[in-house]
Amino acid sequence: MESTIRTILVTGGCGFIGSNFIHKLLKRENNNIQIINLDALTYAAKEENLQEFIGDKFYKFYHGRIEDEEFVEKICKAHDVEGIINFAAESHVDRSIEDFKPFLITNVTGTLSLLNVAKKLKLKKFVQVSTDEVYGSLELNSNDKFTENSQILPNSPYSAAKAAADGFVRSFYHTYGVPTVITRCSNNYGPRQFPEKLIPLMILNALDDAKLPVYGDGLNVRDWIHVDDHCHAVWLAYERGVNGEVYNIGSNNEIDNITIVKKLLMILDKSDNLIEYVDDRLGHDRRYAIDSSKAESELGWRPKISFENGLRSTVEWYLANKN
Secondary structure, X not given: OOOOOEEEEEEOOOOHHHHHHHHHHHOOOOOOEEXXXXXOOXXXXXXXXHHHHOOOOOEEEEEOOOOOHHHHHHHXXXXXXXXXXXXXXXXXXXXXXXXXXXXXXXXXXXXXXXXXXXXXXXXXXXXXEEEXXXXXXXXXXXXXXXXOOOOOOOOOHHHHHHHHHHHHHHHHHHHXXXXXXXXXXXXXXXXXXXXXXXXXXXHHHHHOOOOXXXXXXXXXXXXXXXXXXXXXXXXXXXXXXXXXXXXXXOOOOEEEHHHHXXXXXXXXXXXXXXXXXXXXXXXXXXXXXXXOHHHHHHHOOOOOOOHHHHHHHHHHHHHHOOO
16 A cells, blocks of 8 residues: 655755755655755755756755745645754854844744744644754863753854744744754764865865865864764654754764864875964854764664764765866
8 A cells, every 4th residue: 555645844955954854865765755845045055956856756846935934834735744844044153253134034033934834734843953053162171062951052143043043943832832843963064065164165175275274273173973864863853853852963073173174185185284274263162062862862863974984975975076
């Protein structure tokens, strides 16, 4: 007997994490998931990230903004959408420092529009894809890690906007009973990432023998996770996540920026002389580290991709897709 098709609205599906999520979901065996992708196609999103699915009966793309609540509701009704997974966001800290307004509009107002549609249509699930940056910064040489109960202390306009959005997601669960789940992930890397972020920027600059700009002393630490592992966690949060809960997603892989840059130069057989230290970012968080034990125990999730293998495969992807 043919299984029932389930339809999910994925917002921001043409961006880095969203497009990798759609690839992962649509390529599963015995798939009964239809993806409706709503994306504004801003600078960091590319429709060609999902070129192979154009015409696929399990994939439909709409060009539009998540702040357009009427349009979102129309799409959900037209396709009998059962739930929403919200990847749509302005996400670059440097850009938020220069101009916070797009971050307020997309990350806060847009999330509220989606939540209101989920409330009106009584959708089965709403997953908010958030960030560990809402927790602020940890001491460089401490053993502390962010848990779901860590205090929310955002230090950039970007993280403040995500924290505000998370607050509204929580409020819609507690006030209106909207079945929400929040995931907060550490730094992602992998294919299809826009080259303003550390790893793709360094790869592409090195390939052109251009300088590799490293903020400050290069010792800022992040917990790096391959985007495929993150996408798997998001799907499990949709399927198994307890309504009203937050799940931290990380791979227990803390590495400072300068070490990553040197690893990339080694893989590409380029000289360390390309490294150029530049003035530090304003309000640059020193260290992030994630405790993922709740996601592991409640969702049955584990990261599978080692950093060494993931980094090499990422370099190979950019080599194969360099324009």
